[in-house]
Amino acid sequence: MNFPKDLKYTNNDEWVRVEGDTAVIGITDYAQDQLSDVVFVEYIVAEGDSAARGDVCATVESVKAAADVYLPVSGEVIAVNEALIDAPETVNSDPYGEAWMIKVKLSDPSELDELLDAAAYEALDRDH
Amino acid sequence: MTEFTAPKPVEPTVYDLSSPGRQGAYFPQPDIPLADLPEDLLRQDLPLPELAEIDVVRHFTRLSQLNHGVDTGFYPLGSCTMKFNPKINEVVARLPGFAQIHPLQPIETVQGALGLMYETQEWLKAISGYDAVSLQPAAGAHGELTGVLIIRAYHLARGDHKRVKMLIPDSAHGTNPASSAMSGLEIIEIPSDARGNVDLEALRAHCDDTLAGLMITNPNTLGLFDENLTEVCQLVHQAGGLVYGDGANLNALMGIARPADYGIDVMHFNLHKTFSTPHGGGGPGSGPVGVTAKLAPFLPGPIAAVVEEAAGEEPPLYGLVNPEQSIGRVKAFHGHFGVIVRAFTYMLMLGEEGLRAASEHAVLNANYLQARLRDAYHIPYDRICMHEFVMEGRWEDVPDVHALDISKRLMDFGFHPPTNYFPLIVHEALMIEPTETESKETLDAFVEALLQIAEEAHTQPEVLKTAPHNTPFGRLDEVKAARDLVLCCWLPESASA
Numbered sequence: 362m363n364f365p366k367d368l369k370y371t372n373n374d375e376w377v378r379v380e381g382d383t384a385v386i387g388i389t390d391y392a393q394d395q396l397s398d399v400v401f402v403e404y405i406v407a408e409g410d411s412a413a414r415g416d417v418c419a420t421v422e423s424v425k426a427a428a429d430v431y432l433p434v435s436g437e438v439i440a441v442n443e444a445l446i447d448a449p450e451t452v453n454s455d456p457y458g459e460a461w462m463i464k465v466k467l468s469d470p471s472e473l474d475e476l477l478d479a480a481a482y483e484a485l486d487r488d489h
Numbered sequence: 490m491t492e493f494t495a496p497k498p499v500e501p502t503v504y505d506l507s508s509p510g511r512q513g514a515y516f517p518q519p520d521i522p523l524a525d526l527p528e529d530l531l532r533q534d535l536p537l538p539e540l541a542e543i544d545v546v547r548h549f550t551r552l553s554q555l556n557h558g559v560d561t562g563f564y565p566l567g568s569c570t571m572k573f574n575p576k577i578n579e580v581v582a583r584l585p586g587f588a589q590i591h592p593l594q595p596i597e598t599v600q601g602a603l604g605l606m607y608e609t610q611e612w613l614k615a616i617s618g619y620d621a622v623s624l625q626p627a628a629g630a631h632g633e634l635t636g637v638l639i640i641r642a643y644h645l646a647r648g649d650h651k652r653v654k655m656l657i658p659d660s661a662h663g664t665n666p667a668s669s670a671m672s673g674l675e676i677i678e679i680p681s682d683a684r685g686n687v688d689l690e691a692l693r694a695h696c697d698d699t700l701a702g703l704m705i706t707n708p709n710t711l712g713l714f715d716e717n718l719t720e721v722c723q724l725v726h727q728a729g730g731l732v733y734g735d736g737a738n739l740n741a742l743m744g745i746a747r748p749a750d751y752g753i754d755v756m757h758f759n760l761h762k763t764f765s766t767p768h769g770g771g772g773p774g775s776g777p778v779g780v781t782a783k784l785a786p787f788l789p790g791p792i793a794a795v796v797e798e799a800a801g802e803e804p805p806l807y808g809l810v811n812p813e814q815s816i817g818r819v820k821a822f823h824g825h826f827g828v829i830v831r832a833f834t835y836m837l838m839l840g841e842e843g844l845r846a847a848s849e850h851a852v853l854n855a856n857y858l859q860a861r862l863r864d865a866y867h868i869p870y871d872r873i874c875m876h877e878f879v880m881e882g883r884w885e886d887v888p889d890v891h892a893l894d895i896s897k898r899l900m901d902f903g904f905h906p907p908t909n910y911f912p913l914i915v916h917e918a919l920m921i922e923p924t925e926t927e928s929k930e931t932l933d934a935f936v937e938a939l940l941q942i943a944e945e946a947h948t949q950p951e952v953l954k955t956a957p958h959n960t961p962f963g964r965l966d967e968v969k970a971a972r973d974l975v976l977c978c979w980l981p982e983s984a985s986a
Contacts, residue, residue: 395916397891400971424967425893425910449972487916 362483363390365457369473370482371433376457377476384434384473386463388421389482390456396423399452402445406463410438414472419462421452434472436465499961500551507538513545555961557905559768563931567877567908567920568662568710570740570762572851577838578765578831587830592822596808603807606793606823609833610777613758616844617736618749619779621812623788624824629737631819632757632776633668633704638816639755639780639787640702640731641672646787646814652701652730658687659914660709662735674701681914685711685870687721696728705753706735708875710912710920712855714741722752731755731784739763740924741852741875744845755780764832775828786814791823850925851876854932858923861936865943869915877922879915890946890953892917897964898945898956902938 364370369377374392378385393399401422406412412432419430419441441463445451451460467473477485540548557564564571582588590599610622626632637655644652655669658679666676677695682688687705703725708714715721722732734748734756740763742748748756760775761768768774780788790811797806809823839847852875859868859878866880882892896906896919908920923932945952957963 398968400968422971424971426913450968 362394363457364479364483366479368457369433369476369478371431371476372485373431375430375433377433377473378457378461379467379473382467382470383439384436384465384467385461386418386430386433386465387456387461388428388430388452392421392428393453393456393460396421396428396452397425399423399449402449402452402462404441404446404463406432406438406441408438408441411468412436412438412465421449430462432463432465433476434465434467434469436468438463439466440464500548500555503538503540503545503548504536506540506544506548507536509539511539511541511544513540513542557900562903562905563923563927563935564905565907565921565923565935566905567712567879567922568737568911569768569908570737570759570876570922570924571768571905572740572762572765572924573926574765574767574831575835575838578834581834582827582830587827592826596806600804600807602826603793603809605830605833606826607795607807609829609836610793612833612836613777613779616739616743616747617756617758617779618747619756620749620782621785621788621792622777622779623790623792624775624777624829625789625818625820626757626776626778627820627825628761628772628774629735629757629759629776630664630668632759632778633664633733633735634671635776635778635789635816635819636733636755636757636780637668637672637674637702637704638819639778639784640733641674642787642814642816643731643784644701649729651699654695654699655701656692656695656703656725656730658703658705658709660685660687660711660713660912661704661706662710662737663911665704665706665733665735669704679703681709681711684716684872685709685713686715686717689717689720689724692721692724696724696730698729700725700728700730702731702733702754704733704735706738707748707751707753708738708741708877711870711879711915712738712874712877712920712922713870713872714875718751726752737762738876741848743848744841745848749779749781755784760828760832765835766828766831773825773828775825775832777824777829786812787816788812789817789819790815793823847925848876851923854923854925854927855921857929858921858932858936862939865940866919876924877920879912879918879920881915881917882909882919883917884943884946887946887950890950892919894950894953894956895919895939895942895946898942898953899938900957901959902934904935904938 374389376387376389399421403420406418412418414432414435416432417429418432421428421430442461445460559571559573586601590602596603606624613622626635653675654677655674656677656679657665658681660681669676679691680688707718725732731754732752734753736756736758739758757776757778760766761772791809793807794810795805796808799805855874855876855878859874862880868880882895892909896909899906910918911920912918
């Protein structure tokens with residue numbers, strides 16, 4: 362399982378890549394593996410929305426389960442990856458690259474400090 | 490490598506069987522003038538199949554033989570209580586006094602039916618400890634929605650408008666959050682502790698004056714009786730909230746524990762689970778709701794009642810009443826009456842002692858399976874279970890084998906797979922509910938199959954990955970089915986543009 366060192370992570374299996382004042386958000390390799398084959402990606406937020414950390418921003422559905430994706434940081438949504446709607450399998454094949462989901466213009470960069478680094482994310486207790 | 494027989498031929502569609510000019514019935518020439526359909530309503534692109542009656546009968550009989558049902562084999566689908574449905578239920582439901590009446594008949598002419606509804610309410614009250622029951626809801630999730638609307642109506646009737654939060658443990662049924670969301674409430678998930686009970690610390694953090702209530706499934710979806718249940722209910726009540734009970738797992742408790750005694754204020758019953766009415770294939774279900782006295786005024790009506798007491802030789806007169814602050818109708822007429830007849834028949838056939846024995850044997854059967862499978866499969870919350878239990882369908886030394894592969898392989902042995910991938914708090918969950926109606930021989934055969942599958946997972950995992958082998962179809966492409974959903978075997982030309 363792959364957890365790039367240059368990303369930040371949440372307990373809920375989202376990743377964040379910081380690009381200047383923008384946060385790029387997706388779900389982790391662990392999340393896609395647990396979900397198995399993803400068959401739908403639906404966005405709850407749209408470009409231009411202001412959204413707060415913890416808001417549900419997307420729903421990812423696989424043959425096993427449906428999971429909510431929570432915004433790891435607050436800010437204005439500046440892009441959603443529409444390509445995933447037609448090609449949800451990208452979430453399985455390239456979770457950190459082509460399958461980015463949402464870009465947010467950070468309204469409070471200090472929120473980034475509360476996210477996990479790769480080592481802390483990998484060390485999460487998965488049994489309970 | 491195990492050898493498998495080739496799959497049986499697949500039944501063609503009615504369109505494949507169609508032959509031009511073939512017909513099932515011939516109508517006599519009418520003795521009134523014929524009128525043609527208006528030109529603009531005629532369609533040329535509707536290829537209705539043309540078949541004789543025998544073609545249709547054989548087609549659907551053959552299709553029915555491809556099905557797996559509780560009448561053809563073991564069906565341990567966790568949380569669904571796929572117990573045998575005794576055939577006497579069907580006989581009674583077909584009695585003309587029940588089958589050939591109309592809900593708008595004068596009540597004096599349907600006293601038997603109303604009496605049956607009243608008695609069913611009384612039996613459900615006795616089993617659960619509630620003060621009032623409505624038979625209206627059409628099935629389990631509909632009962633949940635009804636119950637949550639009752640909770641909402643209760644708070645609003647008291648002028649308490651702040652209560653917008655519904656707490657739902659992560660071991661609850663998946664329909665619970667949906668029912669609360671449909672009622673306009675905000676949903677907050679409460680985690681389980683290491684023993685599979687509701688985590689009391691997490692619960693306390695949300696018990697404030699915005700709490701509408703909590704929806705608990707007990708026994709929960711791990712098949713465990715929540716050891717904190719009384720305290721959970723107390724905490725919610727102290728904060729001014731109400732407790733909803735998902736009664737889908739009542740089959741573990743009949744005659745042993747009454748939900749009302751634990752502090753659960755409102756609960757639905759699944760007649761199609763606990764009380765042996767048809768279940769798969771659309772049922773229909775039936776989800777009566779029981780409530781404590783303070784919620785009784787809000788029940789959906791009409792409810793069967795004694796409107797004139799018995800006097801001397803005169804029997805009581807049954808009628809229908811509407812609770813004074815009722816949330817209103819939730820179903821046309823009186824709910825799924827035919828299903829209620831079946832459930833009442835079941836209760837009478839078993840009697841009080843029999844219902845208790847059913848629950849005891851349901852729990853015994855589940856514990857027997859759990860004990861025999863414990864060494865071969867990991868059971869993450871391993872303690873005495875109720876009517877079902879959850880084990881993991883995975884082994885660390887064969888990471889490519891998943892719960893789905895085990896389920897598919899079970900089909901080769903003639904068993905319906907257990908519930909897969911639920912509850913979500915167990916990895917690769919296999920949720921197994923044998924019910925009380927299975928013999929030790931059936932349970933042993935199921936165990937032997939699962940033990941063989943556990944061995945195959947380690948010695949020849951490809952047998953699991955490519956299963957099932959003995960069914961008319963092999964492994965179906967579920968991903969393609971979900972991504973490329975086509976339900977028509979043909980599309981009218983007008984739709985293709």
